[in-house]
Amino acid sequence: MKILVLNCGSSSVKYQLIDISSEEALVNGIVERIGIEGSFLEQEIGSEEIQIEKEVEDHSQAINLVINTLLDDEKGYLEDIEEISAVGHRVVHGGEKFSESVEITGEVIEQIEEVSDLAPLHNPPNLAGIRVCRDLLPNISQVAVFDTSFHQTMPEKAYMYALPYEYYEEYGVRRYGFHGTSHKYVARRAAALMERDIEDLNIITCHLGNGASLAAVKEGSSVDTSMGLTPLEGLVMGTRCGDIDPAIVPFLQKREDLSPEEIDDVMNKNSGMLGLSGISNDARDIEEAAEEGDERAKLTEDVFCYRVKKYIGAYAAAMGGLDCVVFTAGIGENSVTMREKILKDLDFLGLEIDDKANQIRGEEKIITNPNSETAAAVIPTNEELMIARDTARIAGILQ
Ligand code: ADP
Numbered sequence: 001m002k003i004l005v006l007n008c009g010s011s012s013v014k015y016q017l018i019d020i021s022s023e024e025a026l027v028n029g030i031v032e033r034i035g036i037e038g039s040f041l042e043q044e045i046g047s048e049e050i051q052i053e054k055e056v057e058d059h060s061q062a063i064n065l066v067i068n069t070l071l072d073d074e075k076g077y078l079e080d081i082e083e084i085s086a087v088g089h090r091v092v093h094g095g096e097k098f099s100e101s102v103e104i105t106g107e108v109i110e111q112i113e114e115v116s117d118l119a120p121l122h123n124p125p126n127l128a129g130i131r132v133c134r135d136l137l138p139n140i141s142q143v144a145v146f147d148t149s150f151h152q153t154m155p156e157k158a159y160m161y162a163l164p165y166e167y168y169e170e171y172g173v174r175r176y177g178f179h180g181t182s183h184k185y186v187a188r189r190a191a192a193l194m195e196r197d198i199e200d201l202n203i204i205t206c207h208l209g210n211g212a213s214l215a216a217v218k219e220g221s222s223v224d225t226s227m228g229l230t231p232l233e234g235l236v237m238g239t240r241c242g243d244i245d246p247a248i249v250p251f252l253q254k255r256e257d258l259s260p261e262e263i264d265d266v267m268n269k270n271s272g273m274l275g276l277s278g279i280s281n282d283a284r285d286i287e288e289a290a291e292e293g294d295e296r297a298k299l300t301e302d303v304f305c306y307r308v309k310k311y312i313g314a315y316a317a318a319m320g321g322l323d324c325v326v327f328t329a330g331i332g333e334n335s336v337t338m339r340e341k342i343l344k345d346l347d348f349l350g351l352e353i354d355d356k357a358n359q360i361r362g363e364e365k366i367i368t369n370p371n372s373e374t375a376a377a378v379i380p381t382n383e384e385l386m387i388a389r390d391t392a393r394i395a396g397i398l399q
Pocket of ligand 1: 211
């Protein structure tokens with residue numbers, strides 16, 4: 001039983017073909033530069049990598065290219081399109097409508113459209129992918145898996161902003177949170193690694209990639225998360241500022257004569273590690289420059305790690321205790337230095353990092369001393385597998 005998992009961005013389509021019985025990724029690929037000159041498809045099947053350069057004007061052409069490549073006699077994996085049992089689509093924003101993954105129907109498409117102004121950059125390409133697949137594969141079930149749904153268990157006190165209440169009622173202005181599929185996956189894996197029941201645990205999951213967020217996972221459910229109405233709130237990210245005094249926005253708009261779109265670009269694209277360091281949005285470049293003594297790179301690391309540490313303290317208090325801190329995504333899985341800086345001096349929370357165990361990249365491991373009351377772990381995320389599992393469950397495909 002094979003599930004096709006699609007993640008349609010504005011100019012790319014990432015895909016995986018997953019065998020749901022073995023949970024193995026059979027094919028892994030991406031179409032990049034959709035609608036931009038120089039588009040191409042890259043695909044890996046085991047150690048075999050191919051690249052196809054082809055003009056791809058829109059999502060319809062991109063998904064057609066994916067399916068034709070999967071069916072290709074030489075480069076492909078499938079003999080017949082019917083071998084795909086279901087398609088799972090990543091959808092970024094489900095608003096308050098979706099607290100679970102759902103089978104896609106005409107009504108579901110309308111509901112996703114209704115919340116699309118909350119994620120104008122993300123939901124439209126997600127929807128484009130869904131529409132194309134329904135046309136191309138009309139007999140195959142399609143399931144939507146939302147980045148927001150895991151956080152729908154947050155209590156009101158965590159998701160309400162102290163703005164006039166009518167903005168919540170009229171426009172849905174509240175905190176939603178993102179990266180839900182990843183937070184859910186790594187929290188469950190952490191409980192398994194600790195050989196504990198997730199129902200008995202208070203876990204903080206740190207998804208630290210280009211985009212970054214934390215979640216407080218109490219008894220298996222998200223009770224708070226650092227991203228808000230949009231993925232801009234919370235941590236310092238590659239190019240996003242995260243939490244700032246909101247009064248800075250009109251202040252800078254006036255001083256720099258910026259339109260709403262321009263200030264939005266400053267906060268989303270020119271801030272974070274890139275803005276602070278003036279070097280790069282990539283944590284590897286920052287670490288390298290910091291090691292060579294660059295003061296702003298050191299400051300960037302400090303601000304990034306301090307923000308994560310503050311949230312860990314806040315979420316431990318919010319949950320009334322802490323059993324495990326989990327690190328995942330590019331930085332969380334790979335950066336020994338950042339993990340060390342974040343976890344340093346947390347012994348008041350009963351957490352003692354094991355410096356030797358922490359010297360790992362991209363593998364599942366507990367990185368605290370065996371006698372540390374509170375654990376910390378590295379868990380590589382696998383959002384595609386979570387999407388495939390949900391898709392199989394909802395489409396009624398037996399594992
Ligand atoms: P996203 O999926 O949000 O684009 P990723 O989860 O791939 O992001 O994470 C990208 C980030 O991970 C980049 O900042 C990159 O520098 C960082 N990263 C990847 N490998 C390493 C490494 N070995 N050491 C430090 N940071 C790393």
